């Protein structure tokens with residue numbers, strides 16, 4: 001690395017080199033996609049911002065990849081460029097694109113109707129199947145993890161009679177408004193960037209740093225918190241793993257304070273067929289899982305312990321009649337039943353997870369070796385089949401550290417460079433998922449591509 005250039009970030013890479021890489025890789029991306037650029041280079045007509053969903057503009061490529069098809073762990077654009085897909089729809093396709101049992105279930109159900117607000121036979125064993133995977137006895141089905149979180153938080157407030165919740169700094173639980181709080185210089189604020197938010201969300205939401213037991217204890221001391229909502233591992237900034245004993249203490253403190261514990265497994269389902277909860281013996285009162293639970297068909301689940309279910313039933317007997325504020329029309333439809341059953345029974349198997357974890361460990365080791373070889377001050381974090389390279393030293397302790405570990409320009413340049421070398425990783429925080437369909441050779445190609453990019457920026 002030339003000594004005369006300024007170090008732009010904690011990543012150890014200077015800003016000028018990052019800019020050079022980004023520009024060069026953008027040109028390569030464009031050259032390989034003439035048809036795509038003609039069709040989508042100026043956005044898609046009729047959509048605000050040129051895309052059907054604003055996140056599609058957040059990819060660091062010069063324009064979004066215009067997908068022709070995706071199968072297993074490969075995605076192909078309309079110019080015929082095929083990529084090894086490690087983004088996998090940011091977890092929605094964590095089990096690969098159109099897993100065969102899910103595709104079969106879709107075909108079967110397509111002939112029988114798609115939504116009727118009534119159960120089908122596939123629903124009959126589903127509750128017990130969810131219990132067998134995740135341990136909680138009572139379930140409801142929703143369509144997004146956002147909604148599942150919203151509904152579970154409603155139940156938590158209803159049964160405790162408390163109106164406040166607690167989140168950890170750096171969390172993301174979907175578009176559930178009450179979780180949109182951040183710490184800035186140690187003070188709670190509404191998450192920056194929220195559109196149209198006129199409430200002070202910090203009034204009803206307490207926030208402390210992950211892994212900070214004294215702060216958690218203090219925040220729960222007034223016994224006014226209905227529920228702590230957390231991912232077992234913070235995955236929505238740079239990855240933060242729980243410190244030894246954190247979860248046991250969290251459970252202990254919440255029980256003492258009469259506070260419920262909601263574990264959101266939407267991303268940490270990468271840990272195993274029972275999520276991080278089963279793998280590490282967590283004991284949540286409420287449980288949420290969305291994204292891949294129906295193999296890519298929009299669906300989510302939220303579960304309750306027996307004790308919470310009893311309290312909720314008692315609450316319902318006394319509450320004023322009327323809409324609970326929970327439920328959306330297309331939720332719990334027969335397509336969800338069919339595809340969720342196929343996913344839980346045939347896709348989320350021990351065998352598939354063994355494959356995913358083995359290859360994720362191979363990816364972790366390979367990326368770490370590259371980082372070491374080039375002497376980069378970076379690290380790799382992993383939770384089961386979910387791997388991240390973080391362009392800053394680690395391990396990270398909390399949301400604040402995770403935020404400052406970000407190197408947005410560098411991450412963007414690497415992302416496009418990897419695409420140009422045949423690998424698609426998530427557009428946010430260098431995240432990579434290994435699916436049951438992912439092959440060892442795809443992992444090895446990603447490691448080589450990463451080494452090639454590291455060589456370019458480390459010179």
Ligand SMILES: Cc1ncc(COP(=O)(O)O)c(C=O)c1O
Nearest residue numbers: 144145146172173174266267290
């Ligand atoms: C932990 C967690 N919970 C909930 C959600 C929201 O999921 P959805 O976008 O399906 O509502 C996300 C999305 O990334 C998430 O990471």
